Amino acid sequence: MPKSFDRIVISETELAPFICLPNQAGRAHALLHQQQGAWELLRNGYNSLQRVRTRTFKFDGFQIKVQFNPGRITSTSAKVDPHSIRERKCFLCPDNLPPAQRGIACDGEYILLCNPFPIFPEHFTISSTRHVPQRIISSFGTFLGFARDLGDLYTVFYNGPKCGASAPDHLHFQAGNRAFVPLDAEYEAIRKKQSATLIETDSVRAYAVSGCLRHFIAVESANPASLQWVFEELYAILQANGAGDEEPMLNILSFYQKGGWRVLFFPRARHRPGFYFMEGDDQLLISPAAVELAGVCTTPREQDFEKVTRDHIVQMFEEVCVTQSDFCELTGRLAERLAKLLAVKPIATE
Numbered sequence: 297m298p299k300s301f302d303r304i305v306i307s308e309t310e311l312a313p314f315i316c317l318p319n320q321a322g323r324a325h326a327l328l329h330q331q332q333g334a335w336e337l338l339r340n341g342y343n344s345l346q347r348v349r350t351r352t353f354k355f356d357g358f359q360i361k362v363q364f365n366p367g368r369i370t371s372t373s374a375k376v377d378p379h380s381i382r383e384r385k386c387f388l389c390p391d392n393l394p395p396a397q398r399g400i401a402c403d404g405e406y407i408l409l410c411n412p413f414p415i416f417p418e419h420f421t422i423s424s425t426r427h428v429p430q431r432i433i434s435s436f437g438t439f440l441g442f443a444r445d446l447g448d449l450y451t452v453f454y455n456g457p458k459c460g461a462s463a464p465d466h467l468h469f470q471a472g473n474r475a476f477v478p479l480d481a482e483y484e485a486i487r488k489k490q491s492a493t494l495i496e497t498d499s500v501r502a503y504a505v506s507g508c509l510r511h512f513i514a515v516e517s518a519n520p521a522s523l524q525w526v527f528e529e530l531y532a533i534l535q536a537n538g539a540g541d542e543e544p545m546l547n548i549l550s551f552y553q554k555g556g557w558r559v560l561f562f563p564r565a566r567h568r569p570g571f572y573f574m575e576g577d578d579q580l581l582i583s584p585a586a587v588e589l590a591g592v593c594t595t596p597r598e599q600d601f602e603k604v605t606r607d608h609i610v611q612m613f614e615e616v617c618v619t620q621s622d623f624c625e626l627t628g629r630l631a632e633r634l635a636k637l638l639a640v641k642p643i644a645t646e
Contacts, residue, residue, distance in 0.1 A: 300390045301425060304407060306330065306398040320445040323400055324408055324471070328418050331410045335396040341367050341412040353606050357489060358482045358508050360609050362582075362593045364601035367413045381465050388423045388466040402445075403438055408471075415587055415594055416472030418450070424467040430457040431467065431543050436527050439469055440520050440550065440557060446471050447552030451480065453586040454548040459564050460585020470586075478591030480551060483558070487514060494631040495526075497638065502526055504627035509613040510562060510589055511623040513630070518556030529633050530561060533626060547586040562589045562617070563626060569612040580604060584616050 306327060314326035331338050344367040351362045385392045390407070399407040402422060411419040422442055432439065432454055443452040450471040457464030475481060490507040491514070500522035503514045515526050534544030545564035550557055571580045580600045582593050593609070595601050618626065 300393070301401075301407070304390055304393060304397065304399050305401050310398075311400075317448055319448060320400075320402070321447070321449040324420055324446060325418065325449060327398070327400055327408065328410050328420075331396075331398060334398070335394070335410075335412070337394060337396075338410050338412045341414055345414060345417065349601065351601070351604075353609055355509065357485060358591070359478050360509070360591050360593060361478060362595065362601060362604050362609075363415070364596075364598055365415060365594045366596050366598070368415065368594045368596045386427055386463065386466050388421070388463050388468055389427050390425055403441060406438070406442075411470070414472075415592065416476050418473050420450070420471040422452075422469040422471060426467075427465070428467050430455075430461050430464045432456070432546070432548065433531055433543070435467060437520060437524060439548070440523060440559075442469060442471070443550035443552040443557060443559075447474075450474055451477065451590075452550050452552075453590075454546075455585040456543055456546045456564070458542075458567050459545050459547050460567075460583060460588075472587070474551065476592070477549075477587060479549075479560070480590070482508075482591070483514070483551075483560075492627070494627060495634045495638070497522075500526060502630075502634070504623070504631075506620060506623060509610060510617050511620065512589070513561040513563075513627065515559045515561070516556060520557070523557055523559055525637075526634065527559075527561075529637070530630055533629050533633065534563060537626075547589050549586055549590055560590075562586070563623070564616055565618045565622075566616045569615045571608065571611070577603075580608060582608075582612060584612060588612075589617075 310330055311323055311326040314329040316322050316325050332342060349364040353360045397409060399409040402408050405425055406422050407425055409421045409423060411421050439454055446452060451474050452469055452471045454469050455461040486508050487503055487505055491503040491505045494502040494504055499519050500515065500517040505512050505514055513530060515523055517523050531544065547562040547564065549560045568583050571578060572583060581597055582595050
């Protein structure tokens with residue numbers, strides 16, 4: 297454990313005046329309020345949210361919001377190539393956190409921190425205390441635990457190292473207000489209209505969802521072992537498709553409520569759309585990650601906010617998401633694999 301860990305972890309006494317719920321979600325909410333009073337950078341970040349502007353583009357059965365959020369310039373323009381990563385200090389390592397930043401110890405090896413450059417009205421980073429690469433394969437169960445513990449107030453999400461993570465060298469998750477992203481409210485209607493069932497048992501249901509600009513796999517279960525089972529099969533297929541030793545390109549969101557989890561997996565084809573790399577008036581600084589895939593696109597420059605069009609949104613999703621044909625192949629293989637394994641070992645999802 298880093299030497300600075302004890303200094304960073306906030307005491308229950310300091311949180312007590314701000315507690316709204318007697319659980320981890322309530323403690324996260326309390327941390328944000330305590331930190332807004334004690335940490336100037338965070339306070340300035342949340343003050344900047346008051347100046348955020350939003351445009352809404354409506355499609356058939358869903359909407360995509362574009363948010364002008366100048367506070368997100370650091371994340372949106374982050375250089376994540378290996379050379380740039382080596383040249384900077386890791387801003388998630390406990391020893392490098394600002395002196396005023398405090399957090400909540402989680403699961404023994406993580407710390408929940410307030411994000412000083414928020415998208416959500418309440419935005420958190422859940423960071424490993426160890427400097428280990430951003431990889432989900434061995435930490436998916438932990439991710440589900442955080443979604444459960446924070447589910448009364450927040451959605452938890454994961455950005456792969458080449459899918460929007462601004463710290464691909466340090467394992468972390470994020471959390472933000474439930475129902476802030478449009479997909480949370482739209483999900484049931486989209487699933488009923490646009491999905492194909494991959495597997496359905498007493499323990500787990502999995503669907504392939506497309507036709508809403510994005511393609512994703514939705515898995516619903518009250519059993520974390522069932523979710524882990526489906527995730528591992530999906531990951532293995534994606535890995536076999538050419539990722540090699542690298543993590544497959546993937547964004548994940550988890551919504552938890554009494555009755556279980558809903559986990560959405562977004563397989564990716566590219567990190568950023570072509571217009572991100574253009575020059576002059578043709579450039580748009582939108583770098584899609586899990587929040588964008590859930591329906592809120594952030595841009596830190598006002599000129600981009602003003603000129604983005606419906607066609608830009610369609611182009612972005614077409615370029616960064618897997619194609620319809622690749623998605624059909626992927627989900628077909630996943631359905632076949634799950635069915636075979638379930639036939640061989642019916643207790644696999646119990």
